[in-house]
Amino acid sequence: MTLRATDVYHAYDDETVFEEVSLSVSPGEVVAIIGPSGVGKSTLLRLLALFDAPDDGSIEYDGTDVWAVGDRERLEYRRRIGMVFQEASLFDASVVRNAEYGLRVRQSWTDRIRHELASLVGAENGTIEVVDALDAVGLADKADQDASSLSGGEAQRVAFARALAYEPDVLLLDEPTSDLDPRNTAVLEEAIGNARDRGIGVAIATHDMHQAERVADRVAVLLENEVIEVGPTETVFEEPTDDRTQQFIDGELIY
Numbered sequence: 008m009t010l011r012a013t014d015v016y017h018a019y020d021d022e023t024v025f026e027e028v029s030l031s032v033s034p035g036e037v038v039a040i041i042g043p044s045g046v047g048k049s050t051l052l053r054l055l056a057l058f059d060a061p062d063d064g065s066i067e068y069d070g071t072d073v074w075a076v077g078d079r080e081r082l083e084y085r086r087r088i089g090m091v092f093q094e095a096s097l098f099d100a101s102v103v104r105n106a107e108y109g110l111r112v113r114q115s116w117t118d119r120i121r122h123e124l125a126s127l128v129g130a131e132n133g134t135i136e137v138v139d140a141l142d143a144v145g146l147a148d149k150a151d152q153d154a155s156s157l158s159g160g161e162a163q164r165v166a167f168a169r170a171l172a173y174e175p176d177v178l179l180l181d182e183p184t185s186d187l188d189p190r191n192t193a194v195l196e197e198a199i200g201n202a203r204d205r206g207i208g209v210a211i212a213t214h215d216m217h218q219a220e221r222v223a224d225r226v227a228v229l230l231e232n233e234v235i236e237v238g239p240t241e242t243v244f245e246e247p248t249d250d251r252t253q254q255f256i257d258g259e260l261i262y
C-alpha cells in the first residue's frame with residue numbers, strides 16, 4: 008500500500024508551509040524526513056495521516072485520491088495508518104489497556120465482543136497482536152503495570168506498540184525519540200527496523216541526522232517550502248545533488 012503526496016500546497020492562514028511537495032512511502036521501506044525546525048515536517052506527516060486535507064495537490068493511497076472519496080471510505084484508509092507523536096499520551100490504565108486502545112477503536116463490534124469474551128475467560132493480557140507489539144518494544148513483562156508508573160521512554164515505547172498492534176500498512180513517526188535516552192532510542196529504532204521487515208512502510212520526521220542514517224532507506228530533505236532532495240540515504244548523505252543539503256548536513260544552514 009503506497010501512500011503518496013503529490014504536488015501538495017499547504018498554508019496556515021497566509022503562511023505558506025509547502026509549495027508542490029511530493030513524497031511517497033512504500034511497503035517495507037523507512038523514509039526519513041529531515042529539515043530545520045519549523046520547516047513543516049509535522050505538517051507533512053499530518054497530511055499523510057489524513058488528519059488534514061492539503062490546500063492543493065493530492066494524497067493518494069494505492070492510487071486513490073483519499074480526499075476525493077466519501078468520509079467513510081477515507082476513514083477506512085485512515086485506519087490503515089498508524090501515527091506516533093513526539094510525546095506519548097497514555098491514559099490512566101494498565102500498559103496493555105493502553106497498547107490495545109488503537110486496536111479496539113478499529114475493531115468491529117464482533118471482534119470487540121470476541122475479545123471481551125476472551126478476557127472473561129482469563130486471557131487478560133490482551134490479544135496476540137498486542138502482546139507481540141509490547142514484546143517488539145521490550146515491554147511484554149510490564150503489560151499489567153500501571154502506565155502512570157512508566158518512565159518517559161517506556162511510555163513512548165507503549166505509544167509505538169499501540170500503533171504497531173493494529174498492524175498498520177503505514178507508520179508515521181513524528182520525532183518519536185527526541186526526548187529519549189540512547190537506550191530507549193535504540194529499542195525504538197530496532198522496532199522501526201522490524202516493522203519495516205514485516206512490510207510496513209514507515210515515515211519518520213527527525214532532527215537527528217545520525218538517526219536518519221541509521222534507520223532510513225530513503226531520506227527527504229525539506230527546506231524553503233519544498234522537498235529539495237529525496238533519494239537513497241547513502242546518496243543524500245554522501246553525494247547530495249543540492250548544495251543546500253550539504254550545508255544542512257554540515258550544520259551551516261541557520262534559519
Ligand SMILES: Nc1ncnc2c1ncn2[C@@H]1O[C@H](COP(=O)(O)OP(=O)(O)OP(=O)(O)O)[C@@H](O)[C@H]1O
Binds near residue numbers: 020024048050
Ligand atoms: N496549527 C497551526 N496553525 C498555524 N500555524 C501552524 C500550525 N501548525 C504549524 N504551524 C506553522 O507551520 C510551520 C511548520 O510547522 P511544523 O510543526 O510542521 O514544522 P516542523 O518542521 O515539524 O517543526 P519542528 O521540527 O520544530 O517540530 C511553522 O511555521 C509553524 O509555526
